[in-house]
Amino acid sequence: MLRTLLMAATAAALLLPPATQAQPADLIVTNAKIATLDAAATTAQTLAVRDGRIVAVGNAAQVRALSGPITRTVDAGGRTVIPGLIDSHMHAVRAALSYSTEVNWIGAGSIGEAMDRIRAAAARARPGGWLIVAGGWTEQQFAERRRPTAAELQEAAPNHPVYVQLFYEAVVMTPKALEALGVPAGTLPAGMKPAADGAPGWMTGDIVGISALFDKLPKPTYDDNLAGTRAFFRELNRLGVTGLVDPGGFSIAPSQYAALFELWREKALTLRVAYSVFAQKPGAELQEFRDLTQMLPMGFGDDMLKFNGLGERVTLAMYNNNFPDAAAKEKFYELIKWAAMRKLAVTIHWQENGSVEHLLGLYEKLNAEVPIKDLRWSIAHLDDASPETLARMKALGIGWTMQDAMYFQGDRALATRGDAARRMPPIGSALRTGVNVGAGTDAHRVASYNPFVALQWMLDGRTVSGKAMRGTDETPTREQALRLYTVGSAWFSFDEARRGTLEVGKLADFAILDQDFFSVPLERIGKTVSLMTVVGGRVVYAARPFDAAGTSVAAAP
Template sequence: MVLSISAFTYSSCNKPLERKADLVLLNGTIYTIDENRPQAEALAIERDRFVFVGNNAGAKKYVDEKTKIIDLKGKTVTPGLIDSHVHLEWYGRYQEEVHLHGTTNFDDVLKIVEQHVKRIEPGEWLIGAGWDHEDWPDKKLPTHERLSAIAPKNPVLLERDGAHSVLVNQTAMNLAGIDEKTKDIKGGQIIRDSITGAPTGIFVDRAKTLISNIKPQPSYDDRVRYILNAVDSCISVGLTSVHDAGVFNEPRLAYQIIDIFKSLAENGRLKNRVYAMLGGNEVYLDNYFEYPPMIGYGNHHLTFRSIKIALDGAMGSRGALLLDEYSDMPGHRGSVVTESDAIKKIAIDAVNKDFQLNVHAIGDSASRLSLDLFEEVDADYPIHERRFRIEHLQLISLEDIPRLKKLGVIPSMQAYHAISDMNWAETRVGKERVKGNYAWRKVLDSGVMIAGGSDIPVVPINPLWSIYASVTRRDIDGLPEEGWYPEERMSREEALKSYTIWGAYAAFEENLKGSIEVGKLADLVVFSKDITKISSEELLTTKALLTIVGGDIVYKRKEFE
């Protein structure tokens, strides 16, 4: 009965309620992403819900002496943005590590490391991230010798951009007991000297655990700080909701992160909304379902009902699993990180225990294997309403695209990856296969929606940069002018939907968020420019001025005072 009354109250066609609004926004350019009312100039919020969307005159009927009124003065409003693929704790941790993004050669990396080594004590770990040898003139993977020479007394671990491979020094390898006799582990690779067989210092995919397992782990308080800092970064760019794509690869630590989210939500400190996925692989088959699904916890600030499994690695490190060999590495097809049989078992358990399954698949073989096992499961355990996802779907064989709609599979794709990878993607897979690389238009035209995201901290956090990539397929310097395979671009409307209503759908939350409608959660963002009309280049400089989550102002820039 309570639910019925609530539904009636919020669906009353903007009819004024006896109780007045807590917050009213007037004189705006409001893009609602509601097909029945695409645009409005005003809205009213009571508690955490929209109670009116329409014109100024209608909104003013909700005003009394206690109502806060904001004059938008023509500013643009959209629903709160949803990033469907982030790594929240990792992003907060990354903010405290040594930044190597933008380095143009290995010498730059070594200079930065050398400066930081001087500031720490002997024996202390130095952790950095962001280097990418594909941005360097010789495009060669570095080896550890020069790094070991400048940091002989400190273990050093430097993550490549994308985090699917790391470079470590000799001190770190010594601590881990790694030498030429160390064997590769399943789902990973130790890059070795072609003559001596000695490790070069590069560890790919699950081989990284040989090093990461021995480095000091953050404390509980550290993780709280990382998450809070990451959340602050999110709301500053208009991200009111995020899908945390694998809160940790080890369930014990993942459940700790979920407990942190719960505690923050209970205490009103989780300022945005988190849709958390448990991450991992077949090692933890017996641990995935220790927690039952948790939906809408803390007034819809936390939901935990999905599991993310990595089937392959990344394209940049040549760990993505391909149907045919890499064009620039004959005989090599990538790595299987988690076997299909293990994923199938998790998929069946997920269906039976009301969990969503999200498979990390970057290569075309990984995409096909994901669809194959989904079809096998679907034969006995229908998955269409379970909204299984493929995370990344960076390369897919064109003949496999129609299978997405047939199975109800949602591709969760990160547009910025296309413009960061485009300078070497064709070299990896060749001119023919690249037609299925970041094939957004082909996917959309097949009748499938795309959940848009960033993959922070791998790429920049600003959602407008991802939207820019979606609609231009140009890098931030505007190159190539015609766009990289421009026929795959999204429209401005599609790109915005990928960050709003489609992201909400990918989390079973389209009736709660993703559009500005009466009865939905009052999540919105006010932008400094009209993101539907400005030039594509201006998207890169447009700012979030005001972020509202559940009717609360959680972020405001000074110029909006």
């Protein structure tokens, strides 16, 4: 293996002009266990970066010649280095807008801990300010295995309106919150109904209704948006994330991308964002997309921020609709044909294999008229995809963005689907079929944004409550799982030849981990963090013992 690496690295170096080879590197990482994830699964000890790209991968002797007076050398201390993680489906732009103002229950192990976070937020908030938990948690993570009550929230923050959302299924609000929204005592907001289980204060609704309710909450200021985006992206960097594909979402208008765009103009983004346009105007989606994209050709942008097509809601009539009628399908077909003719990528939210025929039938019809195989279209979710569905997706060139929803909702799936739930999601089947798969989280309304929690779940198949779920046939190896979170996800933004592996010529996006992903016990993978995260040769996050490196490595152009 090492001999193969030496030969490959030498050959790659010979392809560079002599003047380029003679130039010193900006950054060299040495004494590392570098998982390149190249085709040969090569492991190296040293890599060198210049002008935001990898210029050498090998051993210390090979790279030593690239060291010069301006080179910053980082001794990894034998730690594992992986390509930067890429989330193929995260609502990060929306999450970032309010990250500095919301209360986060991700990782809270009990209702007491969750209430402590509410109390702490109340102590920081301005008098009478809203406290909002927008999602990313489940009662199964709490030792009590139940939801907090309105009374517990009221006790924790008696002087603040409190809003708590569970996935896109249920909401609880304190009396002050209902009063602030003008909801008369003894009634519920429009579109909501009492929780079926009778939980005091809890109400239920569908994704459209709950999103409409959320839209009535006070919006963070623009300064909050900027601060939240910086803080959220840094938090993702702490977890080794260097890129993501954002599918838009409810409750985010075009004007709310301003903070993201400002940070991009300032060259202050710390991860790469490929974003889609999400339809917000029911019944007028085609005109909306025409208006929004007339100055946005596919791929418009640069290595840090670029436009990545349409989705994940394409038309409301085909969104979460397992029984679309002929009119809904005709209107959807008109829109996807328009997108295909303009070579726009399309990603769509689809959950049920039992109804996916409605979608794939239209895609197959379109493909016969306007080929879509090379457009990187994708389906998000679809945790119960059958072998037949996966084969049809492969034939159409449609990828699958797979998330760890079953980590949070697997207990329910086991209760309702029995043994059929043990192949959800069918990761192994998709890999064997050859479908392009990208891993992700769907954060932050319905899941945690932590990629290592998702990676652990991909490997051990256990739900948040600890129940074993997925069978061995659908479980990837550690290397396969990591590939899905790196080069697999890069495919969805047309970037698999530019990032996702640590090879000469590729963008220098990588993370030095605090523990070895490949050998640490499965149950500890979810606790992994990055000690140093690099995007385009620039250190965007560093903790001890690498914290000094964060201010001394030249930024990528």
